[in-house]
Amino acid sequence: MTTTNNENILMMFEEINQKLDRTNQQIEKIGQKQPEETDNEQISELKSTMERVYESQSEKLHAIENAIRTEKRKIEFTPTSTFGMAFFFSMMFMLLAMTVWNNSLRNQNATLSDNDLKFRYIQMIGHATDEELSAIDTVFYFNRNSKGIKTLRKQVETFEKNVEERAKIMEREERLKREKEKIESQLKYKK
Numbered sequence: 001m002t003t004t005n006n007e008n009i010l011m012m013f014e015e016i017n018q019k020l021d022r023t024n025q026q027i028e029k030i031g032q033k034q035p036e037e038t039d040n041e042q043i044s045e046l047k048s049t050m051e052r053v054y055e056s057q058s059e060k061l062h063a064i065e066n067a068i069r070t071e072k073r074k075i076e077f078t079p080t081s082t083f084g085m086a087f088f089f090s091m092m093f094m095l096l097a098m099t100v101w102n103n104s105l106r107n108q109n110a111t112l113s114d115n116d117l118k119f120r121y122i123q124m125i126g127h128a129t130d131e132e133l134s135a136i137d138t139v140f141y142f143n144r145n146s147k148g149i150k151t152l153r154k155q156v157e158t159f160e161k162n163v164e165e166r167a168k169i170m171e172r173e174e175r176l177k178r179e180k181e182k183i184e185s186q187l188k189y190k191k
Contacts, residue, residue, distance in 0.1 A: 009064065010065070013061045013064065013065070016057060016061070017057075017058070017061065020053075020054045020057055020058075023050060023054075024050065024051075024054060027046065027047050027050055030043060114140050114149075117149070117152065117153055117156065118136055118140065120156045120160070121136065121152055121155075121156050122136075124155070124156055124159045124160075139152070
């Protein structure tokens with residue numbers, strides 16, 4: 001957007017320059033003709049006035065062009081630039097914050113996974129006494145035993161698979177029982 005504005009300003013000044021050039025050319029033509037009716041003094045005054053206006057306009061044009069040129073700045077990412085250092089340290093801070101956040105989420109996820117496994121184990125055995133709960137807490141927290149946790153997980157998963165298979169078998173038996181009753185009732189009606 002600023003480039004467009006700068007270009008518009010430059011185009012306006014170029015138009016002004018062209019108009020001033022045309023007026024100078026017209027003044028020169030008038031000066032060359034020097035009709036008898038006009039006074040040389042008036043022409044020279046007009047010419048000097050126009051030259052002063054032209055010079056002041058060209059000075060203003062050059063001042064604006066220089067101002068536009070000096071406003072163009074580059075953003076540098078060098079180790080010595082303030083902006084580069086601030087950017088670098090802010091990125092490092094963001095990286096550190098993301099690492100800490102990721103680590104806390106991983107710890108929280110591990111805790112939730114452990115609690116889920118403990119709940120499923122208690123569901124598997126059907127009851128939990130104080131001694132069993134303290135033994136589970138010892139395996140998970142106080143003396144963390146990864147092998148013990150893996151075997152516990154395998155036991156729970158095996159139990160859950162067996163329960164699922166039993167549920168499927170019971171569902172099939174129930175369905176077969178309903179079909180048998182339906183067939184028997186149809187046979188009774190036919191007799």
